[in-house]
Amino acid sequence: MAEYTKPEARTVIQSRLDTMSKKNYLAYSKIVQQRAISLLNKLDSEIKLEAVLLYNAVKKWREVDLTSINLSFKNVQFDCVPPDVNAAHPTTQYSAVFIPIYGFNVARYRLGHGNAWYDTFLAKQQNAIRIGIGYELSIIDFENDPHDIDMDIIITESRIIL
Numbered sequence: 001m002a003e004y005t006k007p008e009a010r011t012v013i014q015s016r017l018d019t020m021s022k023k024n025y026l027a028y029s030k031i032v033q034q035r036a037i038s039l040l041n042k043l044d045s046e047i048k049l050e051a052v053l054l055y056n057a058v059k060k061w062r063e064v065d066l067t068s069i070n071l072s073f074k075n076v077q078f079d080c081v082p083p084d085v086n087a088a089h090p091t092t093q094y095s096a097v098f099i100p101i102y103g104f105n106v107a108r109y110r111l112g113h114g115n116a117w118y119d120t121f122l123a124k125q126q127n128a129i130r131i132g133i134g135y136e137l138s139i140i141d142f143e144n145d146p147h148d149i150d151m152d153i154i155i156t157e158s159r160i161i162l
Contacts, residue, residue: 002105002143009111009142013103016137028135028157032064035155036098036133037072043129044076049095053128055081063100064133085113089121094128097121101134101154108132108151108161109144122149131155 004012020028043049052073054066070078079090099118103111110132112118122130132151136158144150154161 003141004143006111006114006142006145009103009140010114012140013111013138017135020135020137029064031157032133032135032155033066033069035160036066036069036131039131039153039155039160040069040073040076040096043096044073047095049073049076051077051079051092051094053079053081053090053092053094053097055098055100055133064135066098066133069098085115085117087117089117089124094125096129096131097125098131098133099151101132101138101151103138103140103142104132104134104151104154105140105142105144107144108154109142109148110134110151110154111138111140111142116147119147119149123147129153 040049040052054069067080070076079092081090099110100112101110102113110118130149130152132154134154134156136156
């Protein structure tokens with residue numbers, strides 16, 4: 001049995017994030033962006049990426065911002081998720097999808113803010129590589145729900161988890 005329920009896990013993660021300084025946030029974000037660009041280069045050389053979905057739904061300064069990542073790739077279509085949780089899901093089928101992770105467990109299931117927007121969207125993206133973006137301090141033991149979709153890859157400031 002998991003140590004935390006999802007609401008409990010969100011509370012624990014928020015307390016951890018509250019201890020992160022703006023300086024650490026900026027340093028960690030830069031590392032995560034560099035790892036994401038490196039991964040995209042590798043994926044593009046292996047499978048020839050056609051379309052990539054990034055997110056720009058930065059709710060707080062503590063979430064990694066990926067909006068500038070597309071400047072490194074001229075041959076790939078980049079779209080961004082609108083920040084509104086009530087927004088319609090994009091209809092494009094993507095090669096790779098970058099998703100913000102508020103928290104995640106060892107089984108690579110993401111913990112979001114609780115509205116299931118990304119899980120619903122990912123269910124429609126059967127062929128996309130699912131890449132979660134978050135921080136190492138966000139790993140936590142929680143029980144995932146049946147509708148949750150695991151990530152193929154998780155990128156943090158410390159590692160890339162496959």
